Amino acid sequence: MKNDREITNGTGAAPAIDVAGLVKSYGGRTVVDGLTFQVRAGAVTGFLGPNGAGKSTTMRMVLGLDRPTRGRVLVSGRPYRALREPLRHVGALLDAGAVHPGRTARDHLLCVSRANRIPGTRVGEVLEQVGLTTAAGRRTGGFSLGMRQRLGIATALLGDPRVLILDEPVNGLDPEGIRWLRRFLKDRAAEGRAVLVSSHLMTETALLADHLVIIGKGRLLADVSMAGFAAEHGRVRVRVGTTEPVRLRAALERGNLRVETAADGALEVYGTGPAEVGRIAAREGTPVLELSRTEDSLEDAFMRMTADSVEYATRPLGKAV
Ligand SMILES: Nc1ncnc2c1ncn2[C@@H]1O[C@H](COP(=O)(O)OP(=O)(O)OP(=O)(O)O)[C@@H](O)[C@H]1O
Known part of the structure; x- marks a missing residue:
């Protein structure tokens, strides 16, 4: 039987992200424990796991921000650090707060584009894409969380990358913002990009993702199409x-x-x-x-699957443990 992860993008090219035997330990504690999965182009992959499962740590290793203890991660067939002009390959939103509050949105984007030898004309384009054109001249310190998320996404898009990585982008967004983000990421995948989005919410991810990679305590629990997961558990x-x-x-x-x-x-x-x-x-x-x-709700299935991996579980009231 053919594993659907073997179908990368139909061209035989390397998977957008290729994680193999990835391990990360801090001191004696292993927080990413032998992860192997691939992320393909043309789809949104939901990267799911409860708090502390190791999602951010994995994403940081994909982006060359943390060094794996063992194993390897390739982006477009190469380690991130070996990519020439990495922002043209992969754009990431890890922390939407990481912007100088005194800078305007336009200046922030101009700064990043200059540092990465990206033409300044991209700034207007990405502002337009995320719906921030009218706020371009405002200082980011006064931005709402939703606006900061949009600016973070605009920054990720500057190099017109084939791969987008977003760590919990839905957090703190209002319903309109969530709906916008969902449409936006699906459209980027439909353009042929690979989109990896982490979340700890199955219900939200089910509306967005074509594929699921579920982890708990740093270990792979499922690598399955959204449709396959719904058919099995819903x-x-x-x-x-x-x-x-x-x-x-x-x-x-x-x-x-x-x-x-x-x-x-x-x-x-x-x-x-x-x-x-x-x-x-x-x-x-x-x-x-x-x-x-x-x-069955998919959230229930996800909670059952990750029950042993939750760091700080709530216990039913009145039950002795
Ligand atoms: N620099 C570090 N030093 C020590 N431990 C760390 C470090 N970074 C992360 N950890 C630990 O690694 C584990 C995984 O953290 P990580 O942030 O990757 O999880 P996550 O799945 O992204 O969780 P969340 O949904 O809460 O963001 C956690 O227990 C965390 O405390």
Whole structure:
């Protein structure tokens, strides 16, 4: 069977980001523990994990800001530090606050473009792309978080890179800003760029990503297409509550339906809809107290998957541990 990670970009070119056997230890503590995955062009890859999973550390190693203890990371087939004019290959948003507050947005971008031998004409273009043209002459110290995020993204875009890396870009954005960012990143991927976006929220990532790389405690937990993850974990089922669960269960199973009993005693029926379950119950004469279609939330699946990897878990109230 072909692993869908083997399909890079259809041209046989190197994957946009190639992480192999990556390890990072601080003192005696290993925070990235043998990660191997690839990020391909033309797609948004969601890089998911609970707080402290090692997402930022991995991204910093991709960008040559941290040195791996072991393993390697290639961007467009080369280590970041070996890229000539790296901003033309990869643009990153790691910390939107990292801008001199006394500088205007335009001056900030001009500064970065000069330092990286990027033509000044790009400044107007990227300001336009992120919707900051009218705020270009304002000092960034007075910018809202959403505006700072947009400026950070404009900075990442200056070199017109093929690879975009954004660390938790949704944090602190209002709903309009989130919607804008989602559209914006999907459009960049549709242009053929590789987009790697970290998050600790599955619900948000599900609306954005084509592919998921999920990590916990520095280890790879899943490397799967968004559609594959949803098909596997977003299981649709019918919940039916009845006063006669044993009889109804037997009737459903005679109809070749898979049935499980939920913690509250209701039956959960897979592979059909409420109409058929209702018909079987009526035929059997079993009183129905509840009949509904439910779907596992992807967030639940993600929480289950990463449950052992959460650094500071909350425990249910009143339960002894
Ligand atoms: N410079 C450092 N020195 C020591 N430990 C570090 C350093 N940088 C990160 N860590 C530790 O490495 C672990 C992974 O941190 P990292 O920031 O990569 O996680 P993350 O998945 O990005 O989390 P978050 O969602 O909270 O940003 C954490 O336990 C963190 O405390």
